[in-house]
Amino acid sequence: MSSAPRPARMKKDESLLGRLGGTLARKKKAREVSDLQEEGKNAINSPMSPALVDVRPEDTQLEENEERTMIDPTSKDDPKFKELVKVLLDWVNDVLVEERIIVKQLEEDLYDGQVLQKLLEKLAGCKLDVAEVTQSEIGQKQKLQTVLEAVQDLLRPHGWALRWSVDAIHGKNLVAILHLLVSLAMHFRAPIRLPEHVSVQVVVVRKREGLLHSSHISEELTTTTEMMMGRFERDAFDTLFDHAPDKLSVVKKSLITFVNKHLNKLNLEVTELESQFADGVYLVLLVGLLEDYFVPLHNFYLTPESFDQKVHNVSFAFDLMLDGGLKKPKARPEDVVNLDLKSTLRVLYNLFTKYKNVE
Numbered sequence: 001m002s003s004a005p006r007p008a009r010m011k012k013d014e015s016l017l018g019r020l021g022g023t024l025a026r027k028k029k030a031r032e033v034s035d036l037q038e039e040g041k042n043a044i045n046s047p048m049s050p051a052l053v054d055v056r057p058e059d060t061q062l063e064e065n066e067e068r069t070m071i072d073p074t075s076k077d078d079p080k081f082k083e084l085v086k087v088l089l090d091w092v093n094d095v096l097v098e099e100r101i102i103v104k105q106l107e108e109d110l111y112d113g114q115v116l117q118k119l120l121e122k123l124a125g126c127k128l129d130v131a132e133v134t135q136s137e138i139g140q141k142q143k144l145q146t147v148l149e150a151v152q153d154l155l156r157p158h159g160w161a162l163r164w165s166v167d168a169i170h171g172k173n174l175v176a177i178l179h180l181l182v183s184l185a186m187h188f189r190a191p192i193r194l195p196e197h198v199s200v201q202v203v204v205v206r207k208r209e210g211l212l213h214s215s216h217i218s219e220e221l222t223t224t225t226e227m228m229m230g231r232f233e234r235d236a237f238d239t240l241f242d243h244a245p246d247k248l249s250v251v252k253k254s255l256i257t258f259v260n261k262h263l264n265k266l267n268l269e270v271t272e273l274e275s276q277f278a279d280g281v282y283l284v285l286l287v288g289l290l291e292d293y294f295v296p297l298h299n300f301y302l303t304p305e306s307f308d309q310k311v312h313n314v315s316f317a318f319d320l321m322l323d324g325g326l327k328k329p330k331a332r333p334e335d336v337v338n339l340d341l342k343s344t345l346r347v348l349y350n351l352f353t354k355y356k357n358v359e
Contacts (some may be wrong), residue, residue: 280313
């Protein structure tokens, strides 16, 4: 004859087994996650990449056939890469200074679309129809989608390759964010000088049949300023810089002789082309001398102090050249101000070809 307490004891034993099973399941899941993370680190820490990649847990918890990308640490230490990040970071903060927004880290501050929205509105002079603040992941991605569609509408007609996506930006993919910022800076002619020929090694981790596999690819972030601006036609100065640098000094001496022939009339003398024409003052005065008129001093800054004032001077000199019947210079005013020798030589050679016989 069975006793009454037995069913209660059986129930207690079943509850205990249930809790034990749950604990074992959780430990197994935790062990799987730990193994997967270790597997990811081992896959990346291969002979192809001797430096250990900083792998976040979320980067190794992948679904089947899913992949994640991250920048190899050796690339992050490259001086040109660091310079690119700093130049873009400073530019974003300069654009947004009136918004009282300070960006400290590109991937952490731009991923949710909030800063990108303000940046695009400021650059394009438009207002996007999006919620001001969104905390949820869905809301953030919807905002990003709207912002990136607006970017696409601006850039695609001009032939820009769009090398980013909503998921990549929201996933804090620094390579995608840099591609986006470089394209925006070039499209809106940002008054900055991006370092040329910047590439990074990217580690790609993909999960196949339950195992993580890694590979390395080289990602080009910048080429030359001219190519990024879409000016693919080459001229004599491209050839000179690329194939005949020994003749560069001859060209510089000829142009220095030409400009001093006229600037000496004002008791001015040039010895360094890229630095002494960078603020635009000598350029404005030179055009006036060549065209034989006095340029009113209130039209330009005689002692420019800021970058914007220097750009104003060079732009004004370009306008005077157009008025004199010359073609619009191939160089950007910002390039001249940024001490780009090739751009300065192009501008001066443009003057030389028309005025070389002027006394």
